[in-house]
Amino acid sequence: MSTMQEASDLSKLKEAAGDDAALDTLSIYTIRLLAADMVDKASSGHLGTPFGCAPLANALWGKIMHFSPFQRWLNRDRFVLSVGHASALLYVMLHLTGNGLGGQYVVSMERLKQFRQAGSSTPGHPEFRMTSGVEVTTGPLGQGFANAVGMAIAEAHLAARFNKEGFPLFDNYTYVLAGDGCLMEGVSQEAASLAGHLKLSKLIVFYDDNKITIDGGTNLAFSEDTATIFAAKGWNVIQLPNGDSHDPRIFEKAVEEAKSQTEKPSIIVMRTTIGAGAGPNVEGKSKAHGGKFANLEEIRAKYFSPDGLRKSGQAVDKKVAEMVESEMARIGEKVLPKFFVPSQVERKFRQRGDEGDQMACAWNRMVGKYCRTFRESEPNLVQDLEDRMHGKYLSDNWRKDLDEYLRKEMKILDANLGTLLNHAEVREEEVAPPPFKRLKSDGALGFKQKAGRVYASEVLKCLVQNNPAIMGGAADASVCQVASSCGVHFPELQGHFLPASRAPGLAKASYAGRYIHFGVREHAMLAILNGVCSYSLIIPYGCTFTVFFQYGLPAIRMAAISKFPIFYIGTHDSIDVGEDGPTHQPVEVLPQLRAMPNLLVVRPADVSETVGAFEVLGDQYANFRDISQYVDPKPLARRPVFLMTSRGELGFPYKPNAGISGREGVKRGAYVVHDCFDVPMDDPAAGLVKLPTGARVPDIILIGSGQDVGLCMKAKEILLKWSSSFYEQLHKSFDGPVPLPVSHNQPCLKIRIISMPCWELFDEQDQDYQESVLLSNYTDVLSIYVEKAATKNTGHDKYAQYSVLMPSFGLSGKGADVERKLEFTEDFVASKVWAAWIDRGRHVQVAADTGDRGFSTWVSRMARRVGGN
Template sequence: MDKQRLTEGQMRLGANTLRMLAVDAVEKANSGHPGLPMGAADYAFTLWHNHLRFNCEKPDWPNRDRFILSAGHGSMLLYGLLHLFGFDLPMDELKNFRQWGSRTPGHPEHGAPGVEVTTGPLGQGFANGVGMALAAKMAAARFNDDTFSPIDHRIYAIVSDGDLMEGISSEAASLAGHLKLGNIVYIYDDNGITIEGKTELAFSENVGKKFTALGWHVQRIDGHDFDQIEAALGAARSEKEFPSLIIARTHIAHGSPNKADSAAAHGSPLGAEEALATRQALGWPKETFHVPAEVRALCRRRTEELKGEYAAWQKGFQQWQRRNPEKAALWEEMWQRRVPVELDEKLLKASAGADGATRSLSGRVIQQAAALVPALVGGSADLEPSNNTGIKGAGSIAAGSFAGRNIHFGIREHAMAAMMNGMALYGCFIPFGGTFLAFSDYCRPSIRLAALMGLQVVYVFTHDSILLGEDGPTHQPVEQISALRLIPNLTVFRPADGTETAMAWNAALAKKSGPTALILTRQKVPTLLRQDAFDPKAVLRGAYVVETADTPLVTIMASGSEVSLAMAAGNLLAKQGVGARIVSIPCLETFLAQSASYRQSVLGGRSVRVAVEAGHGALWWRLLGRNGLFIGVEAFGASAPDRVLAEKYGLTPESVAERIVKHLKRKPAPPSISPME
């Protein structure tokens, strides 16, 4: 807590500074959301000045409190706070709000000092914070002792009506209450206004009773009353067992004489006339981007106090390291997310040469990876027996018991994916989570944000095609693989056997700059018989030649379970005098990123190209060219055994070979330059 409590006048001066910085930045940009920063300024300044623990010069300090602006449209509130409290965000950046190349984009983006997470899609920040809180509990269980606690901080967030309307927040709140994550303190900015008007147009639930039922500690306050704000934050800090929600009733655009409590202030500038009227109402100078010297001094004094707390923690941490050399070594290994140099060789020993469904082979690899990479933790959306995501002997996470490595997310794919992002953002852990591929659609918004933020997250998506069988078209993915491949910076691996599965996991554990999706079969696949010169590292380049005729007329490309299908079709073609080159492409986008010379060496010269995949064609056409052939599934599946589905959808060796022969006999299209050559 603050060592010298400020007067109400000082607190209001700080809050009004935040208000007017938001007004001025939005006016200058002629774009933005002034309403939320103006309404939230009182409790936001109180939180940052009196309670939040950070070091502006060491923004990545592991034991800092995390602050999330889940209502990311109010980004100028965060930028104003970061500027006032000494982070590397000078005034020129506030003046360049929403402009090209500035560090003050329209919604907060992870990577700038003090910005913990990219927010904007509502509900994401709420769920990210739950993931951070879980990661903090798990880290504390590993490292804290009776003498010193390297991890004892909290996760704070400001959430809005929109955040709470999104279903992802309810999923995450349910799990937070179930796990009793008492290190969460969220402030709900209850201003009663959305873009379309009053929230009562579509939102009338009793938020307090709902969160109480979910196992949260709930308080209600006037969000403009500094005594109530301080008391509520103090009570939330004292609450150790339950996550806290402070429902702060506020006025959007508080301080604006004519636009307070109106939807007009939600997503548009106040306008020059109303901005001037607001200045006059608050007794504020006409000078834009004005920061009173007293506010500068108050914030500077607070940051110096916090640096003292950081120094005390560092001293305690160094003593803890000397007392606990093994834990200190583990700390370094986990926070650096280190993987052993020989990881690929050891993972290959777990699954290479073994037949089975790639989901089962992945489960074997997970056991070996977990033994080698202590940062690896994860779970499933109540599908562990099907996803094979359990780490054997590692224990399960439960309320009051956070030393395990297996997380039971429940049937909450939305929250699972966003919480994984929060865990990755927190540091210390490499999170993975599993569900059926068809349900990756529930995860997709969080996957996109993980790719945008460059987070090391691993998705284990099983039951990867219509060949999963009898569960039918609701569970049989068709377009999902192609849809995932379209997300920039997401690496999508669809391995064909145990060797490729091991190398796909190796790639996921090595890639620290973005997420990886592993696409795995339900049905068994055989071990591929490869050329003698095969090097497993070729898998990491996205594609390689499995086998080839001396003078191939056709190059058959495939992924996953269809590689063995392509090989069988190639054998049938050989009996008809048609030589084939079989190419496995476990990661299409990685292969597309290789040099033209490597692509040419894999795909060959003038042979006709065919791609086989039990799904939608999409990116395959970048390799096929105008004379190519795609054999896949571009309609929904059906409920039947996998053998019947393969026959009905033309995914048998005989059907594939027949289609290729017919294609070779047709008149070719006029010559054209392949987009990949």
């Protein structure tokens, strides 16, 4: 080759490099201005990070990440904006790369113009299912960081389960943009500690180290050596001192260094200037954090006009000026306008999207080849993959497994539970009022039922055994042994999700394990589960004492907003915890959770209801559905389920008599467990007395959940005894013209027991069903809600006129002693109900009403339920 030819080739290379540099610079200017226009139009938002991190965004979407704008490609790289307030940056990049193009969820320019407006798909903070391409809901700082740890866990697990030589089905990276605020949050530190322990090498965090907060410099509250801290946690630390550079190669080099090792997650400490490029009065100052920039038009003239670009004196800006002139000639403007994307910039990012779409198609072909290759040798594995990829995460027999388990348990209960009669069954010819009586089977007095947490553990094990998609863990402590006490780990079935090097000699310790040892990290556990769920193909669950879920309520809230069907198992509910005292007795957690929209809170009263609660979650995973869409349709009804279980015995002291199983009752939210009559209504062949319609309507309805339903049933037994005794006294003492209030074939008091395991599901039933359970429009029925796992004034008046609730925190002592001290035993509850009944009989509301005539007349003070007939 001649010297002249070499010189010519070198000149072309330099020119090409100059063109690339100019395009990268114009891309960065475009990103900044689009974000600025969004915030300016909304008069709300944050621009410091979009300006400061625009070079990183250009490198990630323009060079580094593998993504598909058109397919929910399971092996795509994930990007998590942990600094969710910088959402304008993410929306700009999703628009530039063409996410959702051609569909109803496209991130269009019009959507950018609707930034932070009511009902738009570009809300103030990123929301999963709201905007195409958003992986998780972020905003509360630190949540996204922990979510990303969950995504990395999911990738590692699915790779261990499905990958084969030559078939790297799951080998993507998870990228995070986090700031100082994220790293100050405890949830990030918990998650970072676990990520280092688990050696999640495909997790790469960019730490935007700009030294500024909204209040001023970070030195006001933050002086840690972040690099040293993360190194101590087992992270690979990479320094990137020139994060303001427009050259994407410096970011590529940092990522390559992160990928070069396979033993640690990586944090890239990226020194940036907040508000970079916004001018000397804004750059590097706290006022750059939030709000629109007052000098926006100056910035636009600087970046989007040839004159402004040439004033900088930079060679690259001169090249950019030529590109801008070309755009101006094309559209006939002197300065490129608001919400404008130069054609070369759009073409660059859309081309990256096209490349990602091609990679997604190639991956789909690899999956097809994988299934054909291994279908004969590993049919179960292939079937599992195919089912999960089509949205069906549970086996065909999952419900049959529950059937078999429940059948065995109910056989034991049927053999040991007695019968509580509302009145004696009598023949028509009998005239003497029989005394109240109850029937018990032999041996029933010594029979003990299992604890609620044990039932939950056994049902979970039943599902884990044949459903490899179920993965989770407990936030435990070796001192307190919370995990073992919760009973949600089955080592022989699940193994341990751990790198083998962390557990030498421990059987079944690998990334293929399905039990995550979260350690004492409740908040991180719950936020990590959100990331696992977002990744797809896994049914995540998390468990700890009910009271400790309070540590992670923000993460549960994010799951509810995101419609993530995660299963939470809270054990040790209420004052039944006993000796551990009020610090561990979650009397207020139940109303806290019930107040959260889109969260199903189930407090089962027996084993049948416990099985039903698992089915409520399982139904969300049991059917085929299309998960190939980048964003699931917004109307998709999915939601997390919280199961609250007891430390002590759970179940009814007597057999239910209303004909509906708890398994089905849970799905309706509430149902009648024990009604106020025993005689079949439509069975003449039985030879029993037919009660009139009025006898089917109770005088008193007792409503409860969890253990308190059994408590109500025991209180009913006492009330029936008292009323029967009182009835007999009335027979002996009444000698006047006033008729006796009841006939001989029914008790003095008619009491219905309702189990209400899930308020949310009950509220979704039609009014006819609600009324058939509560009888709200029978104004002379006294309804009382009994619940020792709740505090007063927390919404029970929706269902009842009166309540017997916890008015305070609990106390320390043996469970039975605590319940008696706090007046939550059957005799105390019966006394309160009896007092309410007698008291109501002594009130009249209408002038000229007759006075008290005992049980036959009293005036209800109950208001109609909203929507009642």
